[in-house]
Amino acid sequence: MAQEIGIALGDITGIGPEVTLKALAAELPLDDTGYVLFGEPTVIRHWNDRLHLALPLGGDRLHLASPPDSQLSADLPPGAAPAARAAVAWLRAGATGCLQGKLAALVTAPVNKAAIIRAGQPFVGQTEFLSELAQARRTAMMLLGTDARGRWLRVALATVHIAIKTVPQKLTTEKIRLAIELAAQACRDLGLARARIAVCGLNPHAGEGGQFGTEEITTISPIVQVLQQKGFDVVGPMSGDTVFHYALQGDFDAVVAMYHDQGLAPLKAVAFDSGINWTLGLPFIRTSPDHGTAYNIAGQGIANPSSMMAALRLAKKLAHPRR
16 A cells, blocks of 8 residues: 655645645644655755755655656746646646555645636646546545644535535535535544534524525525434534534534535634535545645745645555554
């Protein structure tokens, strides 16, 4: 079984290289995990020197992998097209390594969707890109993290990067079923004692009995009942303005949110610096920090690596459960 974990460096004009190397400096002493960095060697060495990390780049545990024609400088402007194209190439290379069994997991640093599109490549998001590359049609996004007291919040999304006005039309029974099933499996993969799932309603107060909308009655409640009959420990639909409070208290192990911001707003409220994005349903492990390229602070050496550290630790936990 492959032991090394791949890291796609993301958009090098953002904070990806900085948080990646800071996280590796914190994680390397903890165990014997090896890493393969898919990125520009010149940029990686630049940040290693600038941050005085003295990481053993190119050694037994930190391998550098980059296309032979890659020669990106560390001073490209934010959102530069060469950096955007390289980020996608590194993402593809890392995922290919996982699919070929050469890597135990893939951790992806942030990319910028707008920059990738401007560079001439259609792109919705890393989750969608990896799902298509792996030909995985049953995937979902889970965000997870802890608050200052160490309490976990885990949120799976029934729909992801779509406009709010399209959510009612695109929210299907199958998407909700998939998010519930994958959230339950995620709890088992994490080794939790149970997999108790709460499902959000779409409308305020979960529709108030049909007064604010009928999606809870026609779409959400029926699939919850079906899965309950199949033995899933799932409840809902519950009001989105209270369910996350109860989940944080430990009443639920994961929450299924109906749309992107319904789930990410509470998650980032409690775990802004340490949230993790975990793609469920892929044929390989993929995690990433739950933040973007942060062009506004890129290059200053002040980026917080906590989210990347958490993403690395989750990847290691899933890849090497006995550790």
